[in-house]
Each structure stands twice: as structure tokens, then as C-alpha cells.
Amino acid sequence: MLSPERLALPDYEYLAQRHVLTYMEDAVCQLLENKEDISQYGIARFFTEYFNSVCQGTHILFREFSFIQATPHNRASFLRAFWRCFRTVGKNGDLLTMKEYHCLLQLLCPDFPLELTQKAARIVLMDDAMDCLMSFSDFLFAFQIQFYYSEFLDSVAAIYQDLLSGKNPNTVIVPTSSSGQHRQRPALGEASMLEGVEAALFYQRLESLCDRHKYSCPPPAFVKEVLSNVQRLTFYGFLVALSKHHGINQALGALPDKGDLMHDPAMDEELERLLAQVPGLVNPVTGSPEASSLPSRTTPRVGSPWRPLHHTRKMDAESDGSTEETDESET
Amino acid sequence: MAALPAPLPSAKMAAVEKRRPAMVPAASFPDGGRPAVSRAAATAESEEDFLRQVGVTDMLRAALLKVLEARPEEPIAFLAHYFENMGLRSPASGGAGEPPGQLLLQQQRLGRALWHLRLAHHSQRSAFNTNVGVAYECLSAGGRRKRPGLDGRTYSDLLRRICRDGEAPEEVVAPLLRRIQCRDHEAVPLAVFRAGMLTCFVLLEFVARAGALYRLLEDPGLAVADRRVGQAVLDTLEGALQAGDGAPARYLEAGSRLGPDSLAQALDRALGARRPSHPMTREEFLQKAAALFIAKVKPVG
Incomplete structure (x- = not known):
């Protein structure tokens, strides 16, 4: 209900923490670019719509990248x-x-x-x-x-490289249990066996990174969880684990759980309503959720608003998934 | 084209329309979306003038001051609300036509007063007090057929509106309203108005917290709470409230009575001493909790 720490912050920090000035500045830029709108609707209305769209998260549509990643x-x-x-x-x-x-x-x-x-x-x-x-x-x-977590991952990559190269002496020390089995192998094989870095060491470095990082980073408890499950891991192994972590996804709050990714009844209804308005597209089968949750091949494709995309997709399948530059968005 | 974003469904369709521009080679993009940027250096001064002339500068300064004063948890939503209210007030958006009737005017006044009252949480006492003052002025301004000053009827209307919007059950807040309402024809001084508003907001928060407490006690399957448990919590609360009268030192005592240890003891005793009887509903719990609070409120007059 109340988070008192915001009341104790100095004005400037409070504003910076919540990016108030970023949005106010952007609102003014948008206003200057749309001067004709304000003569029609008034400035207050313009700002109302701007800040409402920020709340709803629709303000980033079709905007430049620098703005999209700003907060x-x-x-x-x-x-x-x-x-x-x-x-x-x-x-x-x-x-x-x-x-x-x-x-x-x-x-x-x-x-x-x-x-x-x-x-x-x-x-x-x-x-x-x-x-x-x-x-x-x-x-x-x-x-x-x-x-x-773009900036955070950049720092993580640097730390990883650091550990990989700088701390190489450590990686030679092989746990006794596995050293017996692989003694006959050449040193090179052993090194590739020990892919990645030691998780505990990696976590130590990441923990201090999270502490002083000024950009967002995943909740340290989850990072710890990811790293405590394994002895060693590679950079991409770490990223995969982060991307599959439910807790991190929830903490981030942008997407639903993986299981609910395709489930959005309100949006489905809206889509159907829109599709119903397009003559010649209506296909009663697409409406039922059973049909739409089936694997793609059996779903009637006519019902999808992304028809052009599917055409390319078919071509793709024929050409065995090769990646010639497909201009799906041009059709 | 960085027009104001539309809500998602239509934006989605817009995405379809915008496919073509999206395929332009990336190299031509910097500034492509914002023609103003390239001209910015040359026109910065005139833009500043423009902003000042049309009143944007002042408007934003006032808005920023309000944000800093209220320190809302979500400043962007706060700003949206702030400008929305401002838009409603300005004649531009009211549309041409006959002047609004007396009733409508009264509604607008209430709406505006409510908005001011909600700008800051009551715990930020100085900001809240300023806003109460502004709300009071809004309501007591004279009009064509209205004499200046705030009458009891408007004040009671406002109290009822606040309680209704606060989502507290009517029977829970009704006793409070009976206590702090004024008679319809009475003039309401600022001090009474301020005390009434504050009490009302505090009670709403109290009821909301009592509701949260009830959810903890509630049996999830049955949607009711064990009467013994509910009553034990209420009794502990009552005891603490009685102890809390007077000197600040006694607040500490009251706090310790509500601490987890003594509450657990009370619950334990209650479960051991009595047999289960018919369960306690949410309404009953809230009503009894609110009654403890309301008993402390000094009646008006």
C-alpha cells in the first residue's frame, strides 16, 4: 500500500528512479512533432493520452530503438x-x-x-x-x-571471459572422481571436457556485479539458484538457464508463464471480431480453442491475420529451412 | 511517424499497415522517425518559445510540482490522471453548447474536490492538508445561484462518495458517516471538513487492512473464518486500542500487544477454551473491526 522509502528520497532521485523526466521530455518531443493535434484537442488531452499510453505500455509501438530501450x-x-x-x-x-x-x-x-x-x-x-x-x-x-538485461549480460560476458582466460590454472585441477577415468586422454580433451567456468566462482563475481550494477539485473536469489544447481557451466548455458527460469520471468513481469503464452482469451476474441469483419476470411473452425491449440499443420490457416507470413513459411519448409532472405513482410 | 500510440488491438492492425515502411533499408532510419530531430539545433529556441507561448512550460512545471508534493507510487499514472482532470476542467474539451445545469456543476465540483483529495496519501500530512484546503475552496466557491461557503449536504455527499469509491461495504462505514456528518443546512468550517476527510480516508485504509487480515484467517474452501479465531483477533485489537490512548509510550505498549507473540497466544487460548460455533463472515468481521475504530471518533457537534 505504501512504500515509505520513496518518500525519503531526495526529489531528484525519486524522479530519476521512476524515470519521470524521461517521459515528460518525450511527451514534449511528441507534442512538438504533432503540433496540429494540440490545436485540435488541447494540450491537456494530448498529455492525458500520452501518459495513459505509457501506463498501458502502448507508447513504445513504432518508436525509435533508443526510446524503446530507455527505461x-x-x-x-x-x-x-x-x-x-x-x-x-x-x-x-x-x-x-x-x-x-x-x-x-x-x-x-x-x-x-x-x-x-x-x-x-x-x-x-x-x-x-x-x-x-x-x-x-x-x-x-x-x-x-x-x-x-542487455547491459547486465554484457558485464556478465566480460566476467566470464575473465574467468575463462585469467583463471585458467584453476581449470586444470580436476576433481579426483573424474580424473581417474580420463587420465589417459590428452590434455586438450580434458580441457574441452571442462567446458565453461566454475559455478561458485562465477556466482561470487556476479553477486558483486548485481550489487553495484546500475542497470536492471535479474533477482540475485534466482541467479544463485541457477548457479547452485551445477558445478560448472558455459556462458550460453547460463543464459539458457536464465531464460527458462520461471521466477525471473515473473519478476520481470512482461510475459506470462510459458504454458500460458498462447492463452489470451480477450485477444482471441478481439481477433475474431476483427476477422469477422473481413469478408471471405471467416472460417468457423478457427474459433474453437481446441482447433487453435492443435499443432499447426492441422489448423486451418485461413483464419490467421498473418496469412502472408504463412505463405513464406510454407516456401521455407519446401526449401528445407534454408535462410535465404525472406521478405515475408512485403507481401 | 511517431503518432500517439493507439491501444493494442488497433495498433496491431497498424502494424500490418506499417509493413512497407519497415522494409526500407536500415541505413535510412536514424532520424527517419523523427524529422524534428535534424532541425532541432536550428529551431530549439523557437520551440522553447512555442512551448512557453502555448502554456506547456507552465503546465508541466505545475504538474511536476504536484508529483513531487504527492510522491505517488506510480507517477506516470498520476500524471495521466492529473492531465485528464485538467482537460475536463478546461472549456475547450467541454464542447460548445449551453452552460451546464446546476446539478452538473455541483457534480463537477465534487469530482474536482475528490481529485484534489486523492492526490496525496493521508500519511503525507502536509501535502494532504494543502489538498484538503484546495478541495474546500473548490466546494465553497460561489456561483451564479450559489452562495459561497460549504453546506452540510455537499459535505455529506462528498463523504458518501469517498466511502463508495473506497469499496468498503456500506453497513461498515455507515456508522462513521452518522458520526461525522453535519446537518444539510449547516455551514461546515474548514477544521471540521479536514477532520472529516482525514477520518474517512483513514477508516477506508483500516477497513482495507482488516479485509486483508480476514483473508488470512479465512478458510479458503469455505470462504468463512472460525468464529473463535476471528473473535480472538478482534479482542486483541480492542485491547490494544484501549491501551493506546494517551501518551506516546502507550502506543508502544499497544504495538507490542498486537505483535505476533501475543496474538499467537490469544489465538491459542481461544482455540483451546471454546468449542467451534457458527463461522464468522467477512462482513461481520469488517463491521466489528470498523466499530472498534469508529468508537474512537469524536462525533461532530
Whole structure:
């Protein structure tokens, strides 16, 4: 009901903590770009709509990347918008490539950097075979971690590299139980066996990182949980574990649990209402939830508003998932 | 095109429309969405003038001051609400037409007063007091057929509205209203008004917390609480409230009586001493808890 610590903060810190000035500044920029709107509706109305859209999280749609990543709320809103807009991709069980997901992201944010999509895809694909197909939910949860905790992960990557190179002497010490089995192997084999870094050491470094990190980082308790389950792990192993962690997803608050990802009755209803208005598209079968939760191949595709996408998808399947640049959004 | 974002469903359709621009090579994007940026340096000064002339600067300054004064948990929602209210007040959005009737005017006054009252939580006493003062002025302003000053009827209306919006059951808050209401024709001085508002808001929070407490006691399957448990909690609360009268030192005593240890003891005793009887409903619990609070309120007049 009350969080008294906000009352004790100095004014400036309170405003900064909640990014009030960021939004006020942006509101003014938007106002200057839409001067004709204010002569029609008035300034108060303009600001009302602006701040309401910030509350609802629709303010990030079609905005520039620098704004989308400016605050944690913007990032969460973007993740939510991405999920809600392209949920049907997952529902139909379509698998897309990294480049295709990138195109979807660019529909919502035209200057979305490719590098970030690549990084997210690397989490799913464990850093190899970057042209593989990914399911919507795998990509979404990996993307969530990568996008929301971007700066944190950069620091984590640096720490990981540090441990990997600097602390190499440690990695030579092999636990006795496994050393017996593998003694005959060459040293190189042993090193590759011991992929990654020691989890406990890694956690120590991450703990202090979380303490002093000025950007958002995942709740330290969950990081600890992830790292205490294993002896050693690789960087991508760590990211995969983060992306699959329910607690982190919940704490972040942008997306539902993985099981509920395709479940959004209000949105389904809205979609159906819209589809009903399009002559020639109506297909009674799509309406029932049973039908829509089936694997894609049996679902009638006519009912989906993302028809162009499905066409490409079919072509893709024929060409055996190759990743020629598909212009699905041009049709 | 960075137009004001629309709510999601239509935005979704907009996403379809915007496919084409999205396919333009990325290189042309910096600034593509914001034509104003490139001109910014040259026009910064004129933009500042523009903002000052149309009143944006003053409006934002006032809004920011309100935010700092109230320190709301969610400042963005607060701002949305703030500007919405401002829009309702300005004649521009009222639409051309005949002047609003007396009843409508009265409703608007109440709405505005309520809005001011809710700007700051009552625990931030100085901000709350300022807002109570502004609300009082709103309500007591004279009009064409209204003499200045606040009458008992308007004051009672406002109290009822606050209680209704506070989502407390009517029978729970009714005894309070009987205690602090004024007669319809009486003039209400600021001190009475302030005390009434404060009491009302505190009671609503008290009831909300009592509701949360009840949820803890409640049997999840049956949606009722064991009477022995409910009564034991209420008795402990009553004991603490009686102890809390007077000197600050006694507040500490009251607090310790409500601490987990003594509460657990009371619950234990209650469960051991009596046999289970018919369960206690939420309404009954809230009503009894509220009665303890209301008994402490000094009646008006």
C-alpha cells in the first residue's frame, strides 16, 4: 500500500528512479512533432493520452530503438507488445529463422539493431548454426533475457571471459572422481571436457556485479539458484538457464508463464471480431480453442491475420529451412 | 511517424499497415522517425518559445510540482490522471453548447474536490492538508445561484462518495458517516471538513487492512473464518486500542500487544477454551473491526 522509502528520497532521485523526466521530455518531443493535434484537442488531452499510453505500455509501438530501450518499463512494454502482436506465430507452431524474427521486431521498431536479435538467437541455438529454425516461445524467452538485461549480460560476458582466460590454472585441477577415468586422454580433451567456468566462482563475481550494477539485473536469489544447481557451466548455458527460469520471468513481469503464452482469451476474441469483419476470411473452425491449440499443420490457416507470413513459411519448409532472405513482410 | 500510440488491438492492425515502411533499408532510419530531430539545433529556441507561448512550460512545471508534493507510487499514472482532470476542467474539451445545469456543476465540483483529495496519501500530512484546503475552496466557491461557503449536504455527499469509491461495504462505514456528518443546512468550517476527510480516508485504509487480515484467517474452501479465531483477533485489537490512548509510550505498549507473540497466544487460548460455533463472515468481521475504530471518533457537534 505504501512504500515509505520513496518518500525519503531526495526529489531528484525519486524522479530519476521512476524515470519521470524521461517521459515528460518525450511527451514534449511528441507534442512538438504533432503540433496540429494540440490545436485540435488541447494540450491537456494530448498529455492525458500520452501518459495513459505509457501506463498501458502502448507508447513504445513504432518508436525509435533508443526510446524503446530507455527505461525498464519501456523494455517490458516492448516485450509484451512483441508477444501480443506475434503470438499467432507461436500458436500455429511455425518455426522461424533469426532473420525472420528480426523482421518481426522491425515491424514494431524500425531501427531495431540486428545485433540484439543475433545475440538472442545465440542463446536458443547455443552459439552455433545461426540459420536454424526456432520456435516462437524459445526465441521469445531468450530474447526477453537478452533485451531486458542487455547491459547486465554484457558485464556478465566480460566476467566470464575473465574467468575463462585469467583463471585458467584453476581449470586444470580436476576433481579426483573424474580424473581417474580420463587420465589417459590428452590434455586438450580434458580441457574441452571442462567446458565453461566454475559455478561458485562465477556466482561470487556476479553477486558483486548485481550489487553495484546500475542497470536492471535479474533477482540475485534466482541467479544463485541457477548457479547452485551445477558445478560448472558455459556462458550460453547460463543464459539458457536464465531464460527458462520461471521466477525471473515473473519478476520481470512482461510475459506470462510459458504454458500460458498462447492463452489470451480477450485477444482471441478481439481477433475474431476483427476477422469477422473481413469478408471471405471467416472460417468457423478457427474459433474453437481446441482447433487453435492443435499443432499447426492441422489448423486451418485461413483464419490467421498473418496469412502472408504463412505463405513464406510454407516456401521455407519446401526449401528445407534454408535462410535465404525472406521478405515475408512485403507481401 | 511517431503518432500517439493507439491501444493494442488497433495498433496491431497498424502494424500490418506499417509493413512497407519497415522494409526500407536500415541505413535510412536514424532520424527517419523523427524529422524534428535534424532541425532541432536550428529551431530549439523557437520551440522553447512555442512551448512557453502555448502554456506547456507552465503546465508541466505545475504538474511536476504536484508529483513531487504527492510522491505517488506510480507517477506516470498520476500524471495521466492529473492531465485528464485538467482537460475536463478546461472549456475547450467541454464542447460548445449551453452552460451546464446546476446539478452538473455541483457534480463537477465534487469530482474536482475528490481529485484534489486523492492526490496525496493521508500519511503525507502536509501535502494532504494543502489538498484538503484546495478541495474546500473548490466546494465553497460561489456561483451564479450559489452562495459561497460549504453546506452540510455537499459535505455529506462528498463523504458518501469517498466511502463508495473506497469499496468498503456500506453497513461498515455507515456508522462513521452518522458520526461525522453535519446537518444539510449547516455551514461546515474548514477544521471540521479536514477532520472529516482525514477520518474517512483513514477508516477506508483500516477497513482495507482488516479485509486483508480476514483473508488470512479465512478458510479458503469455505470462504468463512472460525468464529473463535476471528473473535480472538478482534479482542486483541480492542485491547490494544484501549491501551493506546494517551501518551506516546502507550502506543508502544499497544504495538507490542498486537505483535505476533501475543496474538499467537490469544489465538491459542481461544482455540483451546471454546468449542467451534457458527463461522464468522467477512462482513461481520469488517463491521466489528470498523466499530472498534469508529468508537474512537469524536462525533461532530
